[in-house]
Amino acid sequence: MVSETHNLTKHWQVLDAAHHVHPFTDTAALNAEGVRVITKADGVYLWDSEGKKIIDGMSGLWCVQVGYGNEQLAEAGCEALRVLPYYNHFFKTTNPYTVELAAKLAGLLPDGHEHVLFANSGSEANDSALKLIRYYWNLRGRPEKKIHISRELAYHGVTFAAASLSGLTPLHPQWDLPLPGFAKVPAPYWFGARAAGYGDIDPEEFGLVIARRLEETILELGADRVASFSAEPIQGAGGLIFPPATYWPEVQRICAKYDVLLHADEVITGFGRTGEWFGCQTYAIHPDIITMAKGLSSGYQPISAVSLGARMAETILHANEELVHGYTYSGHPVASAVALKNLEVMEAQKLPARVNGAIGPYFQRRLGEALSEHPLVGEVRGHGLLAAVELVPAKPERRFFPEIGRVGTHCRNYCFASGLISRAIRDTMVLAPPLTVNEAEVEEMIAKLLDAIGRTAHDFARI
């Protein structure tokens, strides 16, 4: 029996190496090592083809809000597959699943966001958002407003435009990006402030200083040339950067003052992750345009959305001409049905409130208690069911390791070996469990992470 599954694993590894190109992967290195085959999932657990059980501290890629194996989502998808497996919205048509989903989103989104366009991924949503921003300024008779500002360490996806908008520099050189017309400002990354030369500044002051770098950049470029500022309410893949409380109000003021559209990328922070439906609600942000994906369907189907705030909707929806944009699969009925059911399940289980009032605070408190005194841990920070643990060479100094990423990767490998999925971003360990996670599962994740950090500290003490 064991050798049978082992042979199947080998079979899949051989086929994978022969024919499958992986995202964000060094193909030759992976093929030399042999890929891991995930064969099933339930709740917060995954199983690989060797029968090993793994606790998923990352909700897949930050997306499985309701946990794996939800029967209601499966049924909703099956029903739509049988009733209306496909039709599009191009030819003056719609379908009940997509209509209901759009209306449901309008009810959950911040005020003024009554209109939604669909796409199939976060990258596509962001690409669409940038096109809509350009179109808005063209319609307003301000065609010179074309520059998109975003932040260092931002992750907005991988299409030409979304990658250009992203501030994680490794995303650029292979593709000669960013495209022209994209500018960057610093991230409100207080833990890195000393390393970045800001000295001993306190977080609130730092939030203001970094927000004002946006103002300086707008003035340098000329406000009449700046179209938009794009930002995740909390930066996700850039290392879980939680802005100081002073940051967003100041950014908001600056965008209003210079007539710069504010684009919130809620692809990670949306759908209960921070304890509200949207990160914009957590931080009292009032964006002109919002992009969402991941938790929208809990990852069960590929679907994303862009919502237009009142100002953009008024202009774009009254242009009296065709909106020349859309995908074959925009508002796909099966994906819409699953996303709609996902939102209904989240509502019925009160998942945002659970993250806000119960499991989120428990998760944050227990992580702090278990990890913050560890000599390798410089900071534990988090909000809701997002948490980051900075691994550092010396505790109080907020310094980074000289070879960035080596210690984090080492620790991540120990996590994987012990059956915990955590992610290392540079030397920051990240957890973002499903919103259905229970206390015992939180304890299991923390115990495994603590053990991995302990082993990592032991290995690096000898160097």
Ligand SMILES: *Cc1c(COP(=O)(O)O)cnc(C)c1O
């Ligand atoms: C994941 C992510 C994206 C890209 O989404 P894809 O579906 O992978 O294209 C965009 N923005 C943020 C904030 C993300 O986390």
